[in-house]
Amino acid sequence: MIPQSNKLGDHLHYFLTRYLTLHKEVSPHTVSSYKQTFIHLVQYWQSRFPYDSDPDLGHLTVEFLLDFLLDLEQSRHNSASTRNVRLAALKSFFKMVALLQPGYQTQARRIRMIPAKRTPQYTFDYLEKKEVDTLFSLVNNQSCKGYRDLVILRTLYNTGARASELCALRLSELNFPQKQIRLYGKGRKSRVVPLWDSSVAFLKAYLKSERCKPLAGHEPYLFINQRGTRLTRSGLYRLCRQYLDRGRQKIPSLQYKRIHPVHGWRYTTASHLLLAGVDVTVIQEWLGHVSINTTCRYKAVSIETKREALEKFYLFETGQHTRAPKGVDWSLYPDLLAFLQAL
Numbered sequence: 001m002i003p004q005s006n007k008l009g010d011h012l013h014y015f016l017t018r019y020l021t022l023h024k025e026v027s028p029h030t031v032s033s034y035k036q037t038f039i040h041l042v043q044y045w046q047s048r049f050p051y052d053s054d055p056d057l058g059h060l061t062v063e064f065l066l067d068f069l070l071d072l073e074q075s076r077h078n079s080a081s082t083r084n085v086r087l088a089a090l091k092s093f094f095k096m097v098a099l100l101q102p103g104y105q106t107q108a109r110r111i112r113m114i115p116a117k118r119t120p121q122y123t124f125d126y127l128e129k130k131e132v133d134t135l136f137s138l139v140n141n142q143s144c145k146g147y148r149d150l151v152i153l154r155t156l157y158n159t160g161a162r163a164s165e166l167c168a169l170r171l172s173e174l175n176f177p178q179k180q181i182r183l184y185g186k187g188r189k190s191r192v193v194p195l196w197d198s199s200v201a202f203l204k205a206y207l208k209s210e211r212c213k214p215l216a217g218h219e220p221y222l223f224i225n226q227r228g229t230r231l232t233r234s235g236l237y238r239l240c241r242q243y244l245d246r247g248r249q250k251i252p253s254l255q256y257k258r259i260h261p262v263h264g265w266r267y268t269t270a271s272h273l274l275l276a277g278v279d280v281t282v283i284q285e286w287l288g289h290v291s292i293n294t295t296c297r298y299k300a301v302s303i304e305t306k307r308e309a310l311e312k313f314y315l316f317e318t319g320q321h322t323r324a325p326k327g328v329d330w331s332l333y334p335d336l337l338a339f340l341q342a343l
Contacts, residue, residue: 001014002014002100006057006058006101007054007055008054008055008060011057011093011096011100012093015034016034019096020034020092025188027188033089034092034093037086037090038089038093040076040086041090044071057104057107058104061107062111065111065114069087069114072086079119080118080119080120081119084116084117084119087116091112091114094107094112095108095112123258124271124298125258125267126264126268126271127254127259127264128253131251131253131254134247134250135153135246136154138247139243144210144211145226147210148210148211148212148223148224151210151223152166152239153243153265154198155181156240156266156269157268158193158196159183159195160193160269160270160287161266162266165183165184166223166231166236167230167231167232167236168184168221170220170221171207171220171221171222172220173222174203174222176200176204179195179197180193180194180195181193183288186288186290189290211224212224212225213228215227215228218230233262240261240262240265244259244264266287269287270283270287270298273286274298280292280296
């Protein structure tokens, strides 16, 4: 039922249990993320106003929410990216409020104008082919767990799957006769990715004798952990981090690379496809990107190519020097210059 009061609690209940799930059909991960945002918001409100546990919507002003976002960074040490995720949840909530309660449209419009914070853009490092082969060789495939780990790493490399996509893989999505696999990504979009012959062989062997017996309710999932439940994202992270750390001890070049333990395999897949001359639109479909601009961020240039460019640049000789353009004579504007220097 649409809330009739002006209390935050009533609108939050409708937002999390009906609006997001029934009217927007967002994923459970999104609902969980939004819920966490409002847990932090209510805790911050109660820390400032302990005698009012359920504020009115009108109390959640732009000024208060800006203080809340600042507190996330200063007290909870959230990054700018996390702050932006929390802000997105607030904007989505007040978009619903403006729809249901026209009297709050001005307040909601102002809140939705709060800018996202600029975040650092890091360059993506990827694994060279020899580094990929070395990481594969570090896995002890003589045990069921080790063999499963090797199949996971090879599947990540073959498909470029996200962590959530790999953990959610079901047996029904495997198509061995066609040598392909279906992945379900962001926005509930599905895509089909081809499998190498070697990937098919490893997956068949894993299913035949190396897969742990799943507990009830987890039988449909491809990758099972030691507890008999489906592989989780945190479990996948620990697994990939373990082999990446081992690789850094064996491969000196890895010590200087910024590689995410799980998503780094996705970068590697995209980079190797680009270096192999595959069209960027094919890679976009392969990775499940909505925008081709996202795919272009993976465009990789090998260090050998950069070294060749550096050598050419060093040997380049300029024929003549151009005259430096005249600058502004700031002596004509002493007050402005003093103002700028005082900033």
